[in-house]
Amino acid sequence: MEEYIDRVLISKEELGKRVVELGAEITRDYEGKKILVLGILKGAVPFMADLIREIKLPLAYDFMALSSYGVSTQSSGVVRILKDLERSVEDVHILIAEDIVDTGLTLKYLKENLRARNPLSVKVVTLLDKAARRKADVTPDYNGFSIPDEFVVGYGLDFNEEYRNLPYIGVLKQEAYEIN
Numbered sequence: 001m002e003e004y005i006d007r008v009l010i011s012k013e014e015l016g017k018r019v020v021e022l023g024a025e026i027t028r029d030y031e032g033k034k035i036l037v038l039g040i041l042k043g044a045v046p047f048m049a050d051l052i053r054e055i056k057l058p059l060a061y062d063f064m065a066l067s068s069y070g071v072s073t074q075s076s077g078v079v080r081i082l083k084d085l086e087r088s089v090e091d092v093h094i095l096i097a098e099d100i101v102d103t104g105l106t107l108k109y110l111k112e113n114l115r116a117r118n119p120l121s122v123k124v125v126t127l128l129d130k131a132a133r134r135k136a137d138v139t140p141d142y143n144g145f146s147i148p149d150e151f152v153v154g155y156g157l158d159f160n161e162e163y164r165n166l167p168y169i170g171v172l173k174q175e176a177y178e179i180n
Ligand SMILES: O=P(O)(O)OC[C@H]1O[C@H](OP(=O)(O)OP(=O)(O)O)[C@H](O)[C@@H]1O
Pocket: 040, 041, 042, 043, 044, 066, 067, 068, 069, 070, 075, 098, 099, 100, 101, 102, 103, 104, 105, 106, 107, 157, 158
């Protein structure tokens, strides 16, 4: 698997350090508030699993599954809900946990959809922000790393469902696209 990694963009150690910082910041900001951490399947899972253990407050978590990319590296712009929340969110502060904000189309759709359910607030924590590719006007409230316009994999991020289990964020070699 790692023979197709061109280079490590963010190491395991850097990821760990930044997740601790994000958790501390969120802990300060949400003191006394009822939080629902909403993980967006599947990419956010490793990040969210690490992040929730650095948020030193009582919280609940749930998941939604959305689809905009399919098997392609290009967003189709059409977002579908594949798995929805299981309960009302009117009494909670929603903190959406994403692995990456790229075009922003997924997040724009999701924020509008959630706001219509009248939660106390909706904010976003993303591990990665690829702002150069933004098409929708959305800005994450908490961002782990701003990254350049390159397709990245690892720590939850995939190419054709592979590489999610790499412990770091890496850039794929061109050959990886050619064999798939
Ligand atoms: O800002 P955007 O251009 O909309 O892209 C970001 C979305 O794309 C990825 O999900 P994907 O649809 O690839 O699903 P996955 O998490 O299951 O890999 C990522 O997890 C975000 O949800």
